[in-house]
Amino acid sequence: MAHAAAVQEDVMLPPPSRAPGAGVYSEKLGMWIFLGSEVMFFTALIGTYVILRFAHPDAWAGHPKPHTPLNIPVTAVNTFLLICSSVTMVKAFAAAQDGIQRQLRLWLLATVLIGATFVGVQVYEYTHLIEHGFVPSQGLFGSTFYTMTGFHGFHVTMGVLCMIYVTMKAFRGKYTQADHRGVEVIGLYWHFVDLVWIILFTIVYLI
Amino acid sequence: MSHPEAAPGRPSHAHPNYILIWVFLAVLTGLELTVAFLPWPKTVIVFILIGMAFWKAALVGLYYMHLRFEPNRLRILAIAPLPLFAVLVCAVITEFIW
Numbered sequence: 001m002a003h004a005a006a007v008q009e010d011v012m013l014p015p016p017s018r019a020p021g022a023g024v025y026s027e028k029l030g031m032w033i034f035l036g037s038e039v040m041f042f043t044a045l046i047g048t049y050v051i052l053r054f055a056h057p058d059a060w061a062g063h064p065k066p067h068t069p070l071n072i073p074v075t076a077v078n079t080f081l082l083i084c085s086s087v088t089m090v091k092a093f094a095a096a097q098d099g100i101q102r103q104l105r106l107w108l109l110a111t112v113l114i115g116a117t118f119v120g121v122q123v124y125e126y127t128h129l130i131e132h133g134f135v136p137s138q139g140l141f142g143s144t145f146y147t148m149t150g151f152h153g154f155h156v157t158m159g160v161l162c163m164i165y166v167t168m169k170a171f172r173g174k175y176t177q178a179d180h181r182g183v184e185v186i187g188l189y190w191h192f193v194d195l196v197w198i199i200l201f202t203i204v205y206l207i
Numbered sequence: 208m209s210h211p212e213a214a215p216g217r218p219s220h221a222h223p224n225y226i227l228i229w230v231f232l233a234v235l236t237g238l239e240l241t242v243a244f245l246p247w248p249k250t251v252i253v254f255i256l257i258g259m260a261f262w263k264a265a266l267v268g269l270y271y272m273h274l275r276f277e278p279n280r281l282r283i284l285a286i287a288p289l290p291l292f293a294v295l296v297c298a299v300i301t302e303f304i305w
Contacts, residue, residue: 023278
């Protein structure tokens with residue numbers, strides 16, 4: 001009877017588990033999978049841009065020039081800001097790993113401020129461009145420019161909002177040296193947004 | 208059997224020199240701005256700029272996103288979309304080369 005019960009119990013047990021994921025915790029794995037889908041999204045945008053630019057070189061005649069129509073020096077400063085926000089983000093993560101709460105909060109706050117400044121400069125850039133007649137309906141250059149930079153700006157804005165949430169949690173002491181998943185996961189997203197901008201800045205503004 | 212990390216704790220490696228990486232990124236951005244307006248053939252400039260952009264992207268991925276220190280399985284997951292990216296861009300470019 002006892003033997004039968006043991007056999008029954010074995011049948012009911014789930015199969016032995018394999019090592020799940022890719023050797024990392026679920027939230028991080030989920031973020032990496034999401035970032036993989038984001039790579040394909042931006043690939044589609046960049047691919048479309050490449051084919052349109054090769055097919056209609058006249059639409060980009062005279063580009064790039066430092067100040068017409070895009071203000072490359074201002075955008076270069078904005079690019080530098082985003083790079084700075086990446087280093088503040090990674091310093092926040094390092095502080096979380098080391099369990100230094102004060103540094104964690106300060107670096108996160110710096111990241112939020114710099115990220116918000118990036119969005120502000122992009123809004124200024126758009127306003128300036130629209131005032132000078134460079135609008136999305138102007139032609140292929142305008143439509144592709146606003147589509148690519150607009151989607152990126154949307155990603156940065158979402159990143160800033162998520163970062164504000166994470167920073168508030170950090171100020172409430174929710175992240176410890178033993179568990180700071182939120183900081184690492186939002187950090188991955190933030191660095192990805194920086195990485196995409198590095199490519200977009202080159203392709204859209206400099207080439 | 209190796210188990211996944213339950214949550215991030217103390218790093219298994221020393222922190223990379225994040226500030227040095229930042230300096231590299233800033234210098235490369237400055238170089239990009241210089242190269243973009245040099246009176247060189249357009250094709251040469253494009254190749255140099257794309258090379259520098261990917262160099263910067265690799266620095267961010269390897270050191271800021273810590274891919275250099277992650278398990279191989281995660282690295283594969285991270286770089287898996289890149290060949291598809293290359294195929295797509297090359298495929299659409301061929302339309303205008305041949």
